[in-house]
Amino acid sequence: MIAKNLSKKISGESGFSINLFDGISFEIPEGKITSIIAPKKSGKTTLLKIVSGIEKETGGEVILSPHKKAVFIPSASSSLPWFNVKENLSLVSEKQELIEEIIKLTGLEGYEHHRPDNESIGFRFLITIGMALLSGADLIVADAEFTSFSEGIKEKIIRVLRRIAVKKNISFLFAFSEAEDALLLSDRVLVMNSVPLKIRGELEIDPRHERKTAFLKSPQFDDYMKKIASF
Numbered sequence: 105m106i107a108k109n110l111s112k113k114i115s116g117e118s119g120f121s122i123n124l125f126d127g128i129s130f131e132i133p134e135g136k137i138t139s140i141i142a143p144k145k146s147g148k149t150t151l152l153k154i155v156s157g158i159e160k161e162t163g164g165e166v167i168l169s170p171h172k173k174a175v176f177i178p179s180a181s182s183s184l185p186w187f188n189v190k191e192n193l194s195l196v197s198e199k200q201e202l203i204e205e206i207i208k209l210t211g212l213e214g215y216e217h218h219r220p221d222n223e224s225i226g227f228r229f230l231i232t233i234g235m236a237l238l239s240g241a242d243l244i245v246a247d248a249e250f251t252s253f254s255e256g257i258k259e260k261i262i263r264v265l266r267r268i269a270v271k272k273n274i275s276f277l278f279a280f281s282e283a284e285d286a287l288l289l290s291d292r293v294l295v296m297n298s299v300p301l302k303i304r305g306e307l308e309i310d311p312r313h314e315r316k317t318a319f320l321k322s323p324q325f326d327d328y329m330k331k332i333a334s335f
Contacts, residue, residue, distance in 0.1 A: 105132040105155065105174070105243055105275065109164035112150055124150055125301035127164070130294055132243065135273040137265060139286035141332070142296040148279040149247050151301060152176065155277060156245040168243070175241035179248055181228035183220070183235065190216045192231050196238040203238070209271065210234045211264045226257035230264060237268070243275045250285040255317050262289050262315050284320055287328050295335050305335030 111126040124147035132138050132155075142148040153159035155166055156176035168174060183192045189212050193203045207213055210230045220227040229248060236244050250258050266289075268274050280286040286293050293307040307328060319325055 105169075105172075105277075106167040107131070107155060107164070108167060110151070110154060110161050110166070111163035112147065112154065113162045114150075123300045125299075128301060128303060129164075130303065132275050132277050133292075134242075134275050135269050136291040137269055137276040137278065137289055138292045138294065139278040139280055139290040140294050140296055141280050141283050141286050142301060143298045144281045146296070146298040147301045148296070149179075152245045152247050152277065152279055156243070172242040173240050174243040174245055175236040175239055177229075177232055177236060177244060177246040177248060181225065181232050183228045183231040185219065185221055185224075185228070188217045188219045189231055189234075193234050193238055196235045206234045206237050209237070209264075209268060211260060226253045226261055229261065233265070233268070237272070237274070241274065243277065245277045247279055249280060249282075250289075251282065258285070258288075259316055265289065266315065283329060283332055287325065288315055288317070288319060293332075295332050305332070307331060 107128060107130050110128045112124040113121045114124055116122045140148055150159060153176060154161045156174040157166065158176050189207065190203065193206060197203060207216060210233055212230055212234065233244065253261065265276060269276060278286065278289065287309060290309055291311065293309065294303055295305045296302060297304055313319055313324055
């Protein structure tokens with residue numbers, strides 16, 4: 105997926121036009137996890153919606169290869185808490201063999217008949233990822249902060265997402281307000297400023313580093329944070 109010279113204007117509370125972003129360009133490689141780091145209320149959710157095709161850009165274009173599909177996952181889970189895991193996935197596909205494969209891939213094996221309540225945010229997020237995969241997504245665009253996940257759930261979700269990217273050659277685009285989770289999860293990070301959104305810098309994350317929260321106390325993490333601050 106290539107975003108080329110994207111711009112977006114909206115009407116502000118005063119009635120005047122606001123440039124959320126203007127001339128943003130970047131590429132999302134296949135089978136890799138790319139994350140945006142930008143402040144809250146900076147327009148990054150709008151950018152994600154444009155990339156996934158559910159909102160129209162003012163200028164520029166999003167180039168997605170023919171027969172490729174992008175799926176947007178909002179910050180609020182789209183799974184249904186009164187349905188169990190298998191019932192939620194069956195809303196998207198009736199192919200039981202494929203559903204079983206996705207249950208294993210998303211780490212939900214053994215929980216097929218579990219009904220997650222509204223507090224099980226991490227669990228419901230994995231169900232939503234499974235639903236996106238069943239819908240035929242090649243690019244999953246997620247507006248999901250990990251700050252509400254426990255340490256154990258966060259590490260599991262990161263393992264699952266990275267496994268999906270490699271095994272299924274799925275591309276991911278995430279947006280975070282804080283750098284920590286982006287650095288834990290991603291292969292590549294785009295650091296952006298506030299309105300108007302603009303790419304300040306880009307980081308390639310060493311694939312050898314451990315994807316556990318202990319990494320946040322390592323010298324390597326400190327080096328990444330210094331680079332982000334220098335952009």
